[in-house]
Amino acid sequence: MILTPNAPAATHSPFHFRSARAHDGAALWRLVQASGTLELNSAYFYLLFATDFGQTCLVAEHGGQVAGAVIGYHPPQQPETAFVWQVGLLPEHRGQGLGPALLHAWLALPANQRCRWVTATVAPDNAASLALFQRLARELGVACQSEPLFTPDMFPHPHPAEPLLRIGPLDRTPP
Numbered sequence: 137m138i139l140t141p142n143a144p145a146a147t148h149s150p151f152h153f154r155s156a157r158a159h160d161g162a163a164l165w166r167l168v169q170a171s172g173t174l175e176l177n178s179a180y181f182y183l184l185f186a187t188d189f190g191q192t193c194l195v196a197e198h199g200g201q202v203a204g205a206v207i208g209y210h211p212p213q214q215p216e217t218a219f220v221w222q223v224g225l226l227p228e229h230r231g232q233g234l235g236p237a238l239l240h241a242w243l244a245l246p247a248n249q250r251c252r253w254v255t256a257t258v259a260p261d262n263a264a265s266l267a268l269f270q271r272l273a274r275e276l277g278v279a280c281q282s283e284p285l286f287t288p289d290m291f292p293h294p295h296p297a298e299p300l301l302r303i304g305p306l307d308r309t310p311p
């Protein structure tokens with residue numbers, strides 16, 4: 137799938153969107169490291185995710201490099217839910233509408249086509265993340281509701297709460 141985001145400066149070449157494969161693990165780790173705001177987990181974790189959950193992860197390539205990604209999975213007890221664990225873009229590609237385009241392309245992946253709910257946790261100080269998911273809900277014409285999930289006392293170290301955002305229900309009836 138090749139998509140061009142709504143870039144005000146139309147000088148960017150297209151992005152190529154695809155699901156992830158095992159060999160993307162290292163690139164996902166580098167992307168999260170370069171994002172500056174996402175919590176960096178071990179390289180092993182990204183390798184494992186790309187290997188076992190690659191079908192529910194989206195990679196955005198630009199010039200042959202991984203420039204953005206949505207790392208997600210289906211919670212085992214909620215097969216109609218697609219959870220966004222991390223979404224990020226290299227800094228030079230932000231502010232051009234690509235973040236929402238990434239989420240739409242991720243929802244369109246074959247593995248996600250039956251999902252009627254999108255969930256994610258968003259720390260209260262991450263304004264960009266909150267705005268991104270609220271915009272997704274707006275564009276899909278569905279509600280975006282917040283409920284408690286991970287509270288500070290559940291973490292082994294000082295950490296803000298991570299409430300759950302629930303977006304939906306989506307109408308996934310085939311045309």
Ligand SMILES: CC(C)(COP(=O)(O)OP(=O)(O)OC[C@H]1O[C@@H](n2cnc3c(N)ncnc32)[C@H](O)[C@@H]1OP(=O)(O)O)[C@@H](O)C(=O)NCCC(=O)NCCS
Nearest residue numbers: 222223224225230231232233234235263264265267268271
């Ligand atoms: C979050 C991210 C993917 C958004 O992608 P993007 O292409 O830059 O987003 P857009 O420019 O299309 O903006 C989408 C919405 O977010 C808002 N937004 C973007 N960056 C913002 C910021 N730093 N602070 C507040 N709002 C911001 C925009 O105003 C827009 O909201 P609107 O439609 O109500 O005007 C990108 O900023 C990013 O990679 N950030 C670092 C990683 C991160 O924090 N990920 C989210 C946590 S999982």
